[in-house]
Amino acid sequence: GMGVPTTANYCIMASTCAPILIQLGIGKIPAHFFVFYFGIVADITPPVALAAYAGSAIAKSDPMKTGVNATKLAIAAFIVPYIFAYSPAMLFVDVTSVFQVIQIVVSALLGIFGVAAALNGFLFRPIPRWMRLALVVAGLAMMIPGDATDVVGLAVLAVLVFYQRAMAKKGAATA
Structure with a gap:
């Protein structure tokens, strides 16, 4: 450009x-x-x-x-x-079903969320390096076409987000 x-x-x-x-x-x-x-x-x-x-x-x-x-x-x-x-x-090319488009869009959005959170370094609180790496892996897994990678990426992303949320609540309760 x-x-x-x-x-x-x-x-x-x-x-x-x-x-x-x-x-x-x-x-x-x-x-x-x-x-x-x-x-x-x-x-x-x-x-x-x-x-x-x-x-x-x-x-x-x-x-x-x-x-x-x-x-x-x-x-x-x-x-x-x-x-x-x-x-x-995702561009409505070679679409076989509405579910396929929804799955790709949702997994891409969640994958981008994971990568962006990892690169930003903050979710509910500062993210440690090991969790940032795991967020990048989970985010990229959700962007790779395929049901298996979507499920693995979603599971890892969900665990990390809930863990971050719990640690943020724990930190707020002690403060």
């Missing part, structure tokens, strides 16, 4: 990158969504980060620090294009 306007971004990405993804076996619609999404994300990632730099000018903050923080906050969003590239039903 390199900070070009949206329409030009899509034209550049669709002509240079989408054909490569299509040759790798990704469908046409998911490939085009994939390249468009990543082209737009250039607006928040340094060194270009036009949106982050505009925000830093408004906030009167350091542009590079703002760009790095924008990337940290949006890092889970970088996974979304991979989800719909490997699970085109």
Whole structure:
């Protein structure tokens, strides 16, 4: 994307990158969504980060620090294009049932929640490193297409969230 306007971004990405993804076996619609999404994300990632730099000018903050923080906050969003590239039903392509779409959307949202919580480092209270790693694994498992990975990821995510909640309540009760 390199900070070009949206329409030009899509034209550049669709002509240079989408054909490569299509040759790798990704469908046409998911490939085009994939390249468009990543082209737009250039607006928040340094060194270009036009949106982050505009925000830093408004906030009167350091542009590079703002760009790095924008990337940290949006890092889970970088996974979304991979989800719909490997699970085109999320884009209503090759859909066999409504349940399939609901399952993919819910598992993707919960997976992104797990990864975002791990990268943020805070859920109900600060998250220890071992739990952050487990949250990333659980989140990524839910983003991989398949029922088995969804169940494992959901189970691990649920245990970790309930554990965090219990520890937060315990800490509040002692305080």
